[in-house]
Amino acid sequence: MRHQLSFACEGAALAASLDEAAGxxxxxxxxxxxxxxxxAHRGMAMLAARIAEAGHPVFRFDRRGIGDSEGANGGFESSGPDIAAAxxxxxxxxxxxxxxxxxGNCDAASALLLHQPLALDGLIVANPWTYDGETEETDEPALPPASAIRARYLSRLKDPKSLLRLLKGEVDFRKLLRGLSALKAPAVPATxxxxxxxxxxxxxxxxxxxTILLATGDRTxxxxxxxCPAALGRALVERLDSTSHSFAGDDxxxxxxxxLGILER
Structure with missing residues (x-):
């Protein structure tokens, strides 16, 4: 059974949902x-229902300034108190x-990592966000790494359908030029x-x-x-051959x- 509730975080009332289960x-x-x-597309609500049906309670919430919650939206880097209160x-x-x-997926995964220590017994972080000064809502999303662009173009060059699209003028040359320019750019070490x-x-x-979950075709x-190569050696990593950032559809x-495999260990 699912029910709605609220809880306090630094003077603001935050909205939450609990899918009950006996586990x-x-x-x-x-x-x-x-x-x-x-x-997105009720993906987390459907995930919660699946996990609860398997016997594990699930708690979701809107952080401050989002959805039904009070307060100002300070972004994921300010969400430590929200997570702790949840x-x-x-x-x-x-x-x-x-x-x-x-x-957590994307910058929620990053938030769970950045705001440690938290009173948690395990973390599952999917497609963690690592771009500085970028958001998912930017008009010009960050390009994937040069290695990923190179592999993508090599794959397309081997695909007759892609070459036919190029000849027909169906390719967005603006995006193509952006991608090619990224191949020339030297890698900048993280500060x-x-x-x-x-x-x-x-x-x-x-x-x-x-545990780190990665959709291998997702640019994030x-x-x-x-x-973050060092991080990959410090956690269990599971990969899905998909371009879906949010694990939509069959993903x-x-x-x-x-x-479920992690919850039942």
Missing amino acids: TTGLLIVSGGNEIRSG ITAFRAAAPHVSRIVAF PDSLAARIDGAFAALDAPA AQAFTEN GAWLAERI
Whole structure:
């Protein structure tokens, strides 16, 4: 059964949803970007229902300034108090829960890492966001790493359909030129205060076990792989051959299976 509730965070009332279940290991879902707790196309609401049906309580919430929650939206780098308050509220609403594992995608994954230590028993971070000064809502999204662009163009050059599209003038030459220019650009090492370096450092300091989920065709996942190589050696990594950043459609079943496998360990 699902019910709605609210909890306090630094004087603001935050909206939340709890999918009840009898299990003692619960899942806390942290929303990415400026998404409300139901997620893109209700993806997180459907994920919560799947996990609860399998026997694990699931808690979702809108951080301050998002959806039904009060307060000012300070972005994912200011969401530490929101996550901490949500953990406390989850334990109060489901007192039989003895373990909480948190899941976040994109900048929600980054938030879970950056705001450690948190009272969590495990982390599941998907396609962590590592771009400085970028957001998912920018008109010109960040390009994937040069290695990913190179592999993509090589694959397309081998595909007769792609060559036919080029000859027919169906290719966006503006995007093509952007991609080609990125191949020439020298790799810029991450500075110590960059988001990528801070996320790498957060993995090194983690006390709780962590699992990284990556959609290999997603540019955010590709950037994380290139920018945070040390992190990949400090956690279990599972990869899905997909371009879906949010694990949409059939990818949702893969995501739910991986999360359930972790909750049931």
